[in-house]
Amino acid sequence: MFQKNIDFLVHLGMAALGGAVGATARYALGLIxxxxxxxxxxxxxxLTGALLIGFVTGIIMGRKAINPNLVIFVKIGVCGGFTTFSTFSLEVLNLLEEDHLFTGILYAVASICTCLLGVWVGRRLAGYCM
Structure with missing residues (x-):
């Protein structure tokens, strides 16, 4: 039980550290x-976030002995802080590769449409608060 708690805290720390790296990189690039x-x-x-998460998952698929802390740091932390679009792209590709064509397309279309709608609704709600 104690070891699980330690592992959990280490995983949280790796996600947070990677997220800081990814978010900082995104901010710095956004200044261009x-x-x-x-x-x-x-x-x-x-695009680079999608390439990175694809590269990392490709390495993971080819090897069995990868440190889970490194995977959490890069996939969840760096890629998540840099862009959640990379995770979305990976999930759609996984669904398509696993022959869940309808679900993959539905997820892609629904995600894009509902997120655009969410941004629009959020902007409208903010207008009422001002």
Missing amino acids: PVKTVFPWVTFFIN
């Missing part, structure tokens, strides 16, 4: 001045 309408920096962040 880009003078176009297309959000290139966010696009780059989402």
